[in-house]
Amino acid sequence: MKLLLDFFPVAIFFAVYHYTKDMILATAILIPATLVQVGIIWFKTRKIEKMHVVTLVLIIVMGGATVLLQDKTFIQWKPTVVNWLFAAAFLGSYFIGSKPLIQRMLGGQIELTQPLWNKLNAYWSIFFIAMGAVNIFVFSYFSEEAWVNFKLFGMLGLTLVFIIAQGIWLTRHIKTDQLEQD
Missing domain, CATH: 1.20.58 (Methane Monooxygenase Hydroxylase; Chain G, domain 1)
Known part of the structure; x- marks a missing residue:
């Protein structure tokens, strides 16, 4: 829901x-x-x-x-601004607080080493930066209708692919004893 x-x-x-x-x-x-x-x-x-x-x-x-x-340019820039603000939050979390943002979000559910948390946070930062850039590319070089379709289906699809890839990456790094406890 x-x-x-x-x-x-x-x-x-x-x-x-x-x-x-x-x-x-x-x-x-x-x-x-x-x-x-x-x-x-x-x-x-x-x-x-x-x-x-x-x-x-x-x-x-x-x-x-x-x-x-x-x-229409203002609304077309909105996804880029949102994604880049999220990237800034993930990147800024290295300097504000004791843990990267992704660790604050997921630390209660999974256990990773600090270098892996830092990598995962960096992957999310890169993802958000890339999504913002791809949005600019699509609204700059494709039709208005293509951008509207990309905003719904393309961004959702890319996000799902990234989350699945992240899940696969995480399963390789989650501690074995944590998997046995669940």
């Missing part, structure tokens, strides 16, 4: 765009859809994750600029 809720605004944007072929209208509908998403999350959990706050703010700011200025 959480995954469906996370993709609700993107799915609405995609549906409106494919029905109307109007990115400005799709963006105008994306803004309240994201507000509804965050409202539902808050209502159900009484808390909102930082990722949702960052995404909401960027959709309001960049989506608002898209609608007000009638310029």
Whole structure:
């Protein structure tokens, strides 16, 4: 259910765009859809994750600029900005706090050596940087419709491939006694 809720605004944007072929209208509908998403999350959990706050703010700011200025470039840059902010958070975690961000997120579920946590954090940083760059490439060199399709299917597909690859990498490095306990 959480995954469906996370993709609700993107799915609405995609549906409106494919029905109307109007990115400005799709963006105008994306803004309240994201507000509804965050409202539902808050209502159900009484808390909102930082990722949702960052995404909401960027959709309001960049989506608002898209609608007000009638310029789709702002909304096309949003995935890049989000991904690069996540990359900055992962990279910044080497300097702020005692553990890399990925270790703070997953440290309660798996046990790795510190060098492996650092590598995993670096892989996530590289992934987010690359996703931002690929987004720029797609909206710069492909049609508007191709970018909309990439935003939903391409980014989701690349993320799933990365998570599966990360899972395979992790299974090679998780301590054997941890696997036997589970």
